[in-house]
Amino acid sequence: MTSPVVHVAKHVLSGALLRGARQDVRTVARGWRWGRRSMVPRSAEPYVPAQTTEPFPTAWARTPVATVVRDGLQRFGLRPLMHSGITPTVRGLDVLDQLVGPVVFVANHTSHLDTPLILCSLPDTWRRKTAVAAAADYFFDTWWRATSSAMVFNTFPIERRSGSMSATPGDLLADGWNVVVFPEGTRSPDGWTRRFKPGAAFLSQTQQVPVVPVGIRGSFAAMPRGRGWPVPGRPAVTVRFGEPLLPLVGEGPREFGARIENAVALLVDEDATTWWDATRRAARGQTPAMSAPDTAQWRRVWDQTRPPVVRTTRRIWR
Amino acid sequence: MSRPGFVLEVDDRTPPLVVHEGEGFRLETFPRGTRVVYPPESLPGIRDADGAIRRALLEPTNSEPLPVLLTAGMRLTIAFDDISLPLPPMVKPDIRQRIIEQVLTMAAAAGVDDVEIISANALHRRLTAAELKDIVGERVFRSFFPQGALYNHDAEDPDGMLFIGETDRGEVVEINKRAAESDLLVYVNVNLVAMDGGHKSVPIGLAGYKSLRHHHNSQTMVNSRSFMDHTKSAMHHSAWRMGKLLADHLKIFTIETTLNNDVFPDSYGFLMKREWEWGVRDQASMLAARRGLAIAPKSVRHNLYQGMRAPYGLTGINAGETEAVHELTVAKVHQQQMVEVQGQSDVLVMGVPYVGPYNVNSTMNPILATCMGLGYYFNSYRGQPVVRKGGAVILYHPVEPDFNQLHHPSYVDFFEEVLSTSTDPAVIEAKFEQQYATDPWYIHLYRTSHAYHGVHPFYMWYWAAHAMDHVGDVVWVGADRKAVERMGFRAASSLQDALEMVSGTVGRSPSITYLHNPPHLIADVR
Numbered sequence: 104m105t106s107p108v109v110h111v112a113k114h115v116l117s118g119a120l121l122r123g124a125r126q127d128v129r130t131v132a133r134g135w136r137w138g139r140r141s142m143v144p145r146s147a148e149p150y151v152p153a154q155t156t157e158p159f160p161t162a163w164a165r166t167p168v169a170t171v172v173r174d175g176l177q178r179f180g181l182r183p184l185m186h187s188g189i190t191p192t193v194r195g196l197d198v199l200d201q202l203v204g205p206v207v208f209v210a211n212h213t214s215h216l217d218t219p220l221i222l223c224s225l226p227d228t229w230r231r232k233t234a235v236a237a238a239a240d241y242f243f244d245t246w247w248r249a250t251s252s253a254m255v256f257n258t259f260p261i262e263r264r265s266g267s268m269s270a271t272p273g274d275l276l277a278d279g280w281n282v283v284v285f286p287e288g289t290r291s292p293d294g295w296t297r298r299f300k301p302g303a304a305f306l307s308q309t310q311q312v313p314v315v316p317v318g319i320r321g322s323f324a325a326m327p328r329g330r331g332w333p334v335p336g337r338p339a340v341t342v343r344f345g346e347p348l349l350p351l352v353g354e355g356p357r358e359f360g361a362r363i364e365n366a367v368a369l370l371v372d373e374d375a376t377t378w379w380d381a382t383r384r385a386a387r388g389q390t391p392a393m394s395a396p397d398t399a400q401w402r403r404v405w406d407q408t409r410p411p412v413v414r415t416t417r418r419i420w421r
Numbered sequence: 422m423s424r425p426g427f428v429l430e431v432d433d434r435t436p437p438l439v440v441h442e443g444e445g446f447r448l449e450t451f452p453r454g455t456r457v458v459y460p461p462e463s464l465p466g467i468r469d470a471d472g473a474i475r476r477a478l479l480e481p482t483n484s485e486p487l488p489v490l491l492t493a494g495m496r497l498t499i500a501f502d503d504i505s506l507p508l509p510p511m512v513k514p515d516i517r518q519r520i521i522e523q524v525l526t527m528a529a530a531a532g533v534d535d536v537e538i539i540s541a542n543a544l545h546r547r548l549t550a551a552e553l554k555d556i557v558g559e560r561v562f563r564s565f566f567p568q569g570a571l572y573n574h575d576a577e578d579p580d581g582m583l584f585i586g587e588t589d590r591g592e593v594v595e596i597n598k599r600a601a602e603s604d605l606l607v608y609v610n611v612n613l614v615a616m617d618g619g620h621k622s623v624p625i626g627l628a629g630y631k632s633l634r635h636h637h638n639s640q641t642m643v644n645s646r647s648f649m650d651h652t653k654s655a656m657h658h659s660a661w662r663m664g665k666l667l668a669d670h671l672k673i674f675t676i677e678t679t680l681n682n683d684v685f686p687d688s689y690g691f692l693m694k695r696e697w698e699w700g701v702r703d704q705a706s707m708l709a710a711r712r713g714l715a716i717a718p719k720s721v722r723h724n725l726y727q728g729m730r731a732p733y734g735l736t737g738i739n740a741g742e743t744e745a746v747h748e749l750t751v752a753k754v755h756q757q758q759m760v761e762v763q764g765q766s767d768v769l770v771m772g773v774p775y776v777g778p779y780n781v782n783s784t785m786n787p788i789l790a791t792c793m794g795l796g797y798y799f800n801s802y803r804g805q806p807v808v809r810k811g812g813a814v815i816l817y818h819p820v821e822p823d824f825n826q827l828h829h830p831s832y833v834d835f836f837e838e839v840l841s842t843s844t845d846p847a848v849i850e851a852k853f854e855q856q857y858a859t860d861p862w863y864i865h866l867y868r869t870s871h872a873y874h875g876v877h878p879f880y881m882w883y884w885a886a887h888a889m890d891h892v893g894d895v896v897w898v899g900a901d902r903k904a905v906e907r908m909g910f911r912a913a914s915s916l917q918d919a920l921e922m923v924s925g926t927v928g929r930s931p932s933i934t935y936l937h938n939p940p941h942l943i944a945d946v947r
Contacts (some may be wrong), residue, residue: 110718123715124708130448131704134436134696142434143697150424150695 294407318370466734541626620664
């Protein structure tokens with residue numbers, strides 16, 4: 104019988120230790136998706152425990168130093184990078200001329216492109232003062248993802264599972280920051296808009312700040328769920344800002360939320376047609392719904408992956 | 422809040438899963454669609470265990486409070502489950518120690534002088550003094566062991582056994598004489614799985630071969646569907662008949678405890694988690710454990726595993742009349758371990774871990790590995806077996822032909838002599854059991870050394886009789902080829918090979934279910 108020391112020495116010198124370790128690390132790296140987002144088997148999803156961790160602190164990302172660093176990252180990194188992958192067209196920015204922040208930007212959400220699109224579409228003064236509400240369970244699940252998204256996009260975590268807004272958006276608005284909110288809560292799986300949750304309307308009402316609706320068209324076709332980079336060919340994507348909305352007297356969050364949803368739908372329709380056609384359809388209550396038609400999944404995806412036609416000819420009414 | 426158990430369906434998102442195999446574990450990639458049965462998460466342990474024990478003794482079920490049953494001048498015997506429970510042994514203080522100390526405190530207050538404490542080891546090996554001390558604690562040990570009042574049950578002591586009578590089926594009931602002649606027998610049980618406890622405690626734990634042979638035989642074992650459901654187990658029916666007879670002759674105060682699923686200590690915490698929820702720390706711990714075990718010499722690995730102590734939490738304690746207490750106990754065990762499984766599958770996969778009831782501080786030899794896999798784990802069901810009739814079972818264990826000569830001397834002969842003749846439980850029972858059960862040398866070793874009784878390996882083989890009768894194929898992954906061939910099984914080097922080998926029985930695309938055990942679970946197969 105060999106002594107333990109000899110046994111270990113043989114194991115190490117023969118290279119078995121290294122080979123086994125390499126094999127194990129490879130198995131774990133593949134199985135646990137190192138460098139990528141971890142995934143839960145589908146049948147185990149109902150048993151995933153609710154996150155009970157403390158919210159990731161993001162106040163540091165809004166300090167003057169971080170703001171300057173982010174401005175550089177967005178201007179010289181994010182914007183050129185985005186333009187290298189897609190062809191963005193921005194309309195309706197003139198609405199911001201009438202406004203003094205803070206405001207809540209509310210947009211439909213179909214792609215990871217939406218956040219950089221909105222940020223890079225904004226005038227610099229607005230962009231520097233804009234923060235983005237991001238799902239705590241998705242963007243703040245690991246320290247490195249939380250840090251990087253807070254640094255580059257000025258994100259802050261909101262808890263979407265519980266259905267309640269975290270206290271942070273209100274605090275940010277009170278501090279003079281504009282806030283980007285995607286009231287659907289998640290990216291659309293088929294490009295069609297899901298029902299808006301009333302959180303953004305509630306936020307606007309409690310903080311008495313206007314809501315600026317934002318309609319985004321083409322981002323699903325450019326980079327749908329599951330893609331990490333836009334499809335080849337620099338597809339066209341449009342971002343259209345709408346007239347600010349304020350809650351009416353006696354209007355509840357649900358009613359105001361519905362009005363915001365209609366405003367976003369109107370912008371998408373306007374972008375697809377003309378302001379005049381869209382306005383007339385809206386007056387008749389015939390604005391095409393952004394929600395998915397009752398058709399097969401493939402048809403819904405097929406429809407939404409069609410790149411938008413961007414008119415380049417000059418129009419009187421935009 | 423503990424999450425319930427559930428059945429995972431392996432998909433493209435499922436990482437490799439842990440499969441135990443003796444003193445080690447592997448990461449196995451299962452075919453897509455494989456069902457994996459996960460036990461419920463650990464229930465929270467009772468914070469004030471001593472308070473719960475006191476309440477159970479003072480407010481028993483269907484019985485007068487213990488202090489009322491204790492009177493000066495009486496003969497009191499306390500019997501307790503031996504080292505085969507719980508698995509792995511629990512961190513100190515053992516729950517039995519806490520209970521026995523409170524019982525003795527009440528006995529002292531009542532002026533009871535004649536007290537003896539017996540380890541109810543039936544035909545198991547005698548516990549060493551250190552093992553007895555581990556279970557009952559230093560205070561009890563020092564007070565009773567030197568005086569000879571704390572000892573192991575000896576089922577072969579001709580003067581130490583008392584014939585009680587026969588059941589209406591002609592089953593002999595004979596138990597420890599001291600216990601039988603006591604004014605009160607207090608039995609302290611640890612109910613790790615639903616099979617334990619009830620009338621399995623006294624009529625089996627304090628019995629001898631004459632009684633045990635009535636239910637520990639191949640016929641009874643085949644007709645127990647399963648051991649985890651005493652209402653459907655022929656073995657338990659027999660024990661229940663004996664228990665009822667005993668209850669007419671002897672006042673028994675049963676104390677049963679249930680434990681949660683905290684099987685592994687913190688350093689092996691990743692083994693208690695669902696794999697896709699492993700964080701960086703868990704993955705690092707697993708990698709370190711894998712490499713450490715791979716590099717460690719066998720003796721070090723053995724000591725590492727055998728030295729593991731489970732931080733079990735107490736989930737319930739009930740005391741009083743045996744049957745009433747046991748119903749409460751079983752309900753608690755089910756709450757901790759039951760998982761609903763829809764329908765049977767063609768193939769059942771199980772990883773056999775390093776420890777079973779009969780190799781604590783010892784070696785898991787091939788017969789014990791078979792008992793653990795095809796006996797206990799296969800029978801971890803309620804309703805119907807997880808695998809269909811004629812299906813296949815795939816087990817993971819090295820099955821090295823290593824035997825502990827001190828603890829398992831008759832196992833060596835059983836493996837070499839009996840299994841080389843036949844592996845059919847009924848045949849070997851008829852041909853060899855009597856010879857081994859009455860062999861003077863084995864009896865001598867059982868009584869004076871620390872050997873399991875000569876008949877014990879037969880019982881281990883009978884535990885697996887139901888599985889052997891039910892399935893068409895048994896393949897061991899990573900096992901010693903000769904050892905499993907001796908037992909009538911086959912060996913494969915990987916899961917893929919094993920599935921290939923059983924394809925003749927279950928086809929090329931069988932349904933597969935893997936029991937992710939330990940921690941303990943019972944599959945409630947609908």
